[in-house]
Amino acid sequence: MKKLLVSLMITLPVLAMLFTISCNNIKKTQSSEAKVLAFDISGIDSTKQPCTDFDGFANGNWKKHNPIPSTEGAWGSFEVLDKENREVKIKGIINELLKQENPAKGSEAQLITGYYRSYLDTVTIAKRGITPIVPLTDKVLAAKNVSELIALAGELAQINISGPFGVYVNADDRNSSMNAIFMGQGGLSMHDRNYYENKDSAMIKIRAEFVKHVDKMFSMAGWNVSSPGQTILDFETKLALIQLKNFEMRDPVKIYNKIPFSELQKLAPAINWADYYKNYGLHTDTVIVQDKNYLKNLGLLIKATPLEVLKTYFRWQVLLTYSGLLPTQFNKESFHFFSTIMYGVKAQRPREERAIMSVNRRLGMPLGKLYVAKYFPESSKKKVVEMIENVRSVYRDRIDKLSWMSAPTKEKAKKKLAAFTWKIGYPDTWKDYSSIDIQNDKLVENSMNIALWEHHDMISKAGKPVDKKEWDMTPQTINAYNNPTNNEIVFPAAILQPPFFNPDADDAINYGAIIGVIGHEMTHGFDDQGAQYDGNGNLSNWWTPEDSKNFIALGKKLEDYFSSIEVTKGFKINGKLTLGENIADLGGLTLGYYALEKSLAGKKTPEKIDGFTYQQRFFLGWAQVWRENMTNESLINQVQTNEHSPARWRINATVPLMKEFSEAFGCKGTVADTLKIVIW
Numbered sequence: 001m002k003k004l005l006v007s008l009m010i011t012l013p014v015l016a017m018l019f020t021i022s023c024n025n026i027k028k029t030q031s032s033e034a035k036v037l038a039f040d041i042s043g044i045d046s047t048k049q050p051c052t053d054f055d056g057f058a059n060g061n062w063k064k065h066n067p068i069p070s071t072e073g074a075w076g077s078f079e080v081l082d083k084e085n086r087e088v089k090i091k092g093i094i095n096e097l098l099k100q101e102n103p104a105k106g107s108e109a110q111l112i113t114g115y116y117r118s119y120l121d122t123v124t125i126a127k128r129g130i131t132p133i134v135p136l137t138d139k140v141l142a143a144k145n146v147s148e149l150i151a152l153a154g155e156l157a158q159i160n161i162s163g164p165f166g167v168y169v170n171a172d173d174r175n176s177s178m179n180a181i182f183m184g185q186g187g188l189s190m191h192d193r194n195y196y197e198n199k200d201s202a203m204i205k206i207r208a209e210f211v212k213h214v215d216k217m218f219s220m221a222g223w224n225v226s227s228p229g230q231t232i233l234d235f236e237t238k239l240a241l242i243q244l245k246n247f248e249m250r251d252p253v254k255i256y257n258k259i260p261f262s263e264l265q266k267l268a269p270a271i272n273w274a275d276y277y278k279n280y281g282l283h284t285d286t287v288i289v290q291d292k293n294y295l296k297n298l299g300l301l302i303k304a305t306p307l308e309v310l311k312t313y314f315r316w317q318v319l320l321t322y323s324g325l326l327p328t329q330f331n332k333e334s335f336h337f338f339s340t341i342m343y344g345v346k347a348q349r350p351r352e353e354r355a356i357m358s359v360n361r362r363l364g365m366p367l368g369k370l371y372v373a374k375y376f377p378e379s380s381k382k383k384v385v386e387m388i389e390n391v392r393s394v395y396r397d398r399i400d401k402l403s404w405m406s407a408p409t410k411e412k413a414k415k416k417l418a419a420f421t422w423k424i425g426y427p428d429t430w431k432d433y434s435s436i437d438i439q440n441d442k443l444v445e446n447s448m449n450i451a452l453w454e455h456h457d458m459i460s461k462a463g464k465p466v467d468k469k470e471w472d473m474t475p476q477t478i479n480a481y482n483n484p485t486n487n488e489i490v491f492p493a494a495i496l497q498p499p500f501f502n503p504d505a506d507d508a509i510n511y512g513a514i515i516g517v518i519g520h521e522m523t524h525g526f527d528d529q530g531a532q533y534d535g536n537g538n539l540s541n542w543w544t545p546e547d548s549k550n551f552i553a554l555g556k557k558l559e560d561y562f563s564s565i566e567v568t569k570g571f572k573i574n575g576k577l578t579l580g581e582n583i584a585d586l587g588g589l590t591l592g593y594y595a596l597e598k599s600l601a602g603k604k605t606p607e608k609i610d611g612f613t614y615q616q617r618f619f620l621g622w623a624q625v626w627r628e629n630m631t632n633e634s635l636i637n638q639v640q641t642n643e644h645s646p647a648r649w650r651i652n653a654t655v656p657l658m659k660e661f662s663e664a665f666g667c668k669g670t671v672a673d674t675l676k677i678v679i680w
C-alpha cells in the first residue's frame with residue numbers, strides 16, 4: 001500500500017473502496033497574490049512553554065484566531081491550502097472551460113464541464129429521483145440465490161459498489177516489476193472495524209445514529225424493508241469481527257498470501273468465485289489474498305445469512321455509493337451521518353463548492369493536466385531535485401553513523417537508499433480519457449462511466465509489467481507518497497507551495513517544512529513496513545537477525561511512547577497503527593535538521609530572525625506545517641482509523657524526542673534524554 005503524508009478525512013461514502021481519499025475543506029481564502037509570510041510570528045502564543053507544549057507555543061495564537069469553519073471537521077495548513085487551491089485555481093480553470101461553446105466530445109473541456117454542469121443541474125437531479133440506480137437495485141432483488149447475487153457483486157464492483165471483499169490489480173510485492181491480482185477485505189459502511197466493536201459511549205451513539213440513518217435512507221428510497229438499519233448494522237458487525245484489525249494489515253508479509261485461484265473455492269465454497277471474477281472482467285490462475293482465514297469465515301457467514309439479508313445489504317451498498325449524487329434529501333441525510341455524526345462537521349458546503357470537489361475527485365487527471373500547465377513553474381522541479389539529493393546524502397551519512405546497526409546491514413541500507421527514485425510535479429504522459437461518455441444532465445451515469453473507465457484501466461494491467469511512470473495521485477493534490485514496490489517518493493505539484501515550500505522563505509523554515517516532508521517520505525522506505533522491501537521494491541529480508549532485533553526494539557519503544565498519549569477523553573493514540581508514520585516523522589525531522597546543518601557547514605551562522613535562531617526556526621517550520629484545529633469527532637475518528645497521529649502530536653510527541661530540539665530551546669529532562677530513541 002502507498003504511504004501518504006497525511007490522510008484527510010473521508011466524509012461522503014467512499015466512491016472507490018480501496019484508494020480514494022476525499023479532501024477536507026476550508027474557510028479563510030487567501031488571494032493568490034497574497035504573500036505568505038515565511039513564518040508568521042503572530043501565530044505564536046508566548047504564554048505557552050515550547051519545551052512542554054511546542055504546538056501551543058508555535059501555533060497557539062493561530063489556532064485561537066482560526067476556529068474550525070462550520071463546513072469543516074478540521075482546519076490547518078493542509079485544509080487552508082486545499083481550499084485556496086480549489087476556490088481560486090481549480091475553480092478558475094473550470095470557469096475558463098465553461099466559456100467554450102460546444103467543446104469537442106471527449107476533450108478535457110467537455111468531460112469537465114459536462115460533469116460539472118450535471119452536478120449543478122439540481123432540477124434534473126430532483127426530477128430523476130433514484131431512477132438512475134434502480135436498474136442496479138432491481139438486479140439485486142431479482143437474484144434467485146446467493147450464487148447469482150455474488151455473480152452480480154462482480155458487476156457492481158466495476159462501478160465502485162463495495163461488497164465484503166474487493167479485488168484489485170497492483171504490483172506484486174515479491175516480483176515488483178509485474179502486476180498481480182490482489183483480494184482484500186471490505187464492505188463496511190463505516191470503513192473500520194473499530195466503529196463496530198468499540199464499547200466507548202461515543203461509538204455506541206454513532207452506531208445508533210447509523211441505524212437511524214439507514215432506516216431513513218430506505219424510507220426515502222421508498223423501499224419497504226423492515227428494520228433495514230438494524231439488519232445492516234448486524235450483518236456488517238459480523239463482517240467486521242472476522243476482518244483483520246487496521247494495525248494487523250500493516251504487516252506486508254502477513255497479508256501476502258499467493259494462492260491458486262482454485263483454492264478460493266475450497267476456502268469458501270459458499271461463494272461463487274468463478275462467476276464473480278468473470279463478471280468483474282478478470283481471469284487468473286493465482287490471487288494474492290490478505291487473509292485466508294477471513295475468506296474462510298466469510299464463506300461461513302454468507303452461508304449462514306438469509307438471502308433476503310444479503311439482498312438488503314447489497315441494495316444498501318448501491319444507495320450508499322451513489323447517495324451523494326442523488327436528489328438533495330439523500331445527500332443531506334448522507335452528510336448528516338457521514339460528516340456531522342462521524343466528523344462533527346456542522347454545515348454542508350454550498351453545492352457549487354461540492355461540484356468543484358466532485359469534478360476534482362472524479363476527473364482529477366484531466367483537470368490536473370490543465371492545472372500544471374497554468375500553475376507549476378518548472379523551476380520548482382529543479383529546486384526539489386536538489387533538496388531530495390541533499391536529503392539522500394544526509395541519510396547516507398546518518399546510516400554510516402548508526403550505533404545499533406552492523407556494517408553488512410548498513411551496506412544493504414545504503415544500496416536501497418541509492419536506488420530510490422522520485423517523481424515531482426505531474427506525470428510525463430497523460431492517459432486518454434476521451435472515451436468516457438459524459439453528459440450535461442446525467443450525473444449518476446457520468447460517475448458510473450468514469451468508474452468503468454477506471455476499472456478497465458486497472459484490469460488491463462493484470463499480469464503485465466508495471467508501468468513505473470504511472471502516478472497514483474493527481475498533481476493538484478496537497479500530499480505526497482512513498483510507493484514501496486517502486487522504491488519511489490512522489491511529490492505532486494500542489495505541495496510545492498507555502499507553507500510547505502516557500503522560495504522566499506529563509507532556509508531554516510523550508511528545511512523544517514518541505515525538507516522534513518521529503519525526509520518523511522524517504523524514511524518510509526525504512527519504517528517498520530518499508531524496511532521489509534529491498535531496493536528493487538521486492539518484499540525480501542536484507543537484515544541480519546541481530547540488526548532486525550535492534551530495529552524492532554527501537555520501534556517498540558516508539559510504539560509504547562505514542563500508545564501512552566491520550567488525545568481526548570477515553571481515546572489514546574494506537575502506537576501499533578501509527579508506528580510507520582511516527583518513524584517517518586522522527587526520521588524526516590532529523591534528516592531535515594542535519595541537511596540544514598550540512599548546508600551551513602563552513603558558512604557564517606545565520607542571523608536571528610524575529611528573535612529566533614535558525615535552529616529554533618527549523619522546528620517552527622515543522623510546527624507550521626502541522627498546525628490544525630480538529631473537532632472532537634474527527635479526533636476520535638483519526639485515532640481509531642488513521643495511520644497518522646493527530647497533527648498536534650506530530651508536533652508535540654515528535655520534537656521532544658530530538659536532543660537537537662532540547663538544545664535549540666534549552667529544554668531540560670525531555671524524553672530525548674530518558675527514551676533515547678534514535679532510529680535514523
Ligand SMILES: [Zn+2]
Pocket residue numbers: 003004005006520521524581584
Ligand atoms: Zn507518511
